[in-house]
Amino acid sequence: MTPMAGTSPIKAAKSYRDRSVSVKMSLRVSGYSADHAKIEAATAITTDQARELAAELVALADAADAKAEAAEAAKERRRKWADQEVAAGRMVRFTSLR
Numbered sequence: 001m002t003p004m005a006g007t008s009p010i011k012a013a014k015s016y017r018d019r020s021v022s023v024k025m026s027l028r029v030s031g032y033s034a035d036h037a038k039i040e041a042a043t044a045i046t047t048d049q050a051r052e053l054a055a056e057l058v059a060l061a062d063a064a065d066a067k068a069e070a071a072e073a074a075k076e077r078r079r080k081w082a083d084q085e086v087a088a089g090r091m092v093r094f095t096s097l098r
Helices: 047-088
Strands: 010-014 020-030 036-046
Touching: 020 047, 036 047
Parallel strands: none
Antiparallel strands: 010 020, 020 036
8 A cells, every 4th residue: 555645554653651652553445346444543552562563664674675676686687697698699589569
């Protein structure tokens, strides 16, 4: 899901309870047959839970970035290999007629 311009679907704020953080989530989802739903949730988590959640989110973001970089590197390797094969005359690159 792409968030609306300038808004984040998940927000953290100061909680009114001691040693806790308020987490609010607002998601809009839609199905194939024009079904729509809006999910809103809020909870207060402890500061330790907030730190664990932040660490997990950072780890997931790092893994997603690494996967994207690996895919880009593989694409570049395939492009270089194809260029070498074309230059050596072992492969012909066909272009689309469109």
